[in-house]
Amino acid sequence: MTTQATTTNTYRMGYSDAIIKFMDARGADTEAFPLLPLLQPTYKLLDLGCGPGSITVGFLPRVAAVTAVDVSGVSIDMTRRRINELEKAGTLSSADAAKIKYLQADILSGLPFESGSFDVVYASQVFVHLTGPGQAAEAMAEVRRILKPGGILATRDAAEALYYPRHLTLWDIWGSKMNRALLGHDAQYVADGRPGGPDMMPKLYREAGFDMNKTKVVSGLPWVFSGREGREWCVNNWTAKMDDASLLDKWTAAGVTREDKQVAKDALAGWLDNDDGYMMVTHCDIIGWK
Template sequence: MSDQDAAAGSRPTYTHGYGAAVLGSHRHRTAENSAAHLLPHLRPSQRLLDVGSGAGTITAGLARIVGPENVTALEVSEDAAALTRTELASQGLDGVEVVVGDAHALDLAADSFDVVHAHQVLQHVADPVRALAELRRITRPGGIVAVRDSDYEGFRWWPALPELDRWLELYLRAARANGGTPDAGRRLLAWAHEAGFRDVTATASTHLYADDEGRESWGATWSGRIVADPLAAQLEREGWADAAAREEIAEGFRRWAADPDGWFCLLHGEIIARVD
């Protein structure tokens, strides 16, 4: 078995899936609100790889800075790549190349890119250190690898609701069962060092849902995911939460969203890793 076959065989399940509630949330992501740590390092004409491009909205923002013809977007399957292509086409960014591959073993030449970007990706891969080493391999000397990942165990909210406590408990259990690392944000610096990077700048950022629009959006995405998306199917299949239990959690999110005191803060870890 080749290294690429082995990596593919160990690929974990993507906990979120690509249902309507997930995509509705992910399409709110932009280069400005999700890759601010990277933007000061970007210049026109840089060759950029966007790993795990997903809904394509961040990719689009990056492409407008460096030029669409200089961007390659990578996804793990043809179905996921099609989502990126559709979004880029809707924004008139047909020059971006969209390819399918495994971050553990990329069919890309060494020293191919000036910038490699991965947003909310390493928390879902089987071997984050191996993936980072691969991203380092394809980045030219003097280039950078920019990564941002959530730390679910660092999420905080108010009011204190038992339904949301249960949601987090179940999400962490499901993500880990799928081979993921839901507290990836706090681990990025250590993973980068283990992958061979010597010059790494670590930062952190938060995203806060505390106004009417934000609460409605966050409450809707998670009340939807917990009852209908792949996460719901996993919880049902494993016997961890039946339909009634999941509906209780969904109702908790709806009550949180309707509360004018509702406050929900997401913690993200970030790194800029330079290749020497």
């Protein structure tokens, strides 16, 4: 994330074909299903960090109005294009398509809404990227501000990546220094818990003033990458990041050496060729009430 709302491409994972294909496969039914039974036809919903809109579109038939917000103009353009194409194809009704508004904005700069504007805020994979000092708490306070009294915040953030077979120890190789460099976590990662991670999210809700008698961690679906195609997606994506010249400073700052990268590449190659290999990403899904 960035504090400059005018930045057009700040998504840390980039916009490669592999990333876009992965994000396109996500939908409200899988990513936001704990929230869906709580939605009402009269609700105004803000989708914070809407990405390419594959989840956003699933909210439209269920509520009165949706505001799609992202710090990236690229994401906003993709969401708008998705809605237009679905309407033209007849997959999305014109009435539902008319419910959406688009806004490129950075929550860390404040959102241009009056306090108490929304019944629901949904944020998928947003807080996990707010890694600077105080950023996650600042964003949580702003979300609470724009919620109506009794309003709902639903967040979903990646928690742990589990690699199997376990003896390949891919988490030890990829997930320590390399994952920290990619997501921008600092030395407090171990001491104080990862910002936006499973250690910190309930605390963020509590310290922001959400009703902790109602606010709960809920059961969400993991992401699973299995079979040759699933493993190839992971390996190709991660190898590209290790070879990305624009990330060199981040690797260096995190202490990732050329030798570290080669060890990781060798381990990934072995995992790719293991017919029993798969990866599962668990999530911290929380629903809170103001």
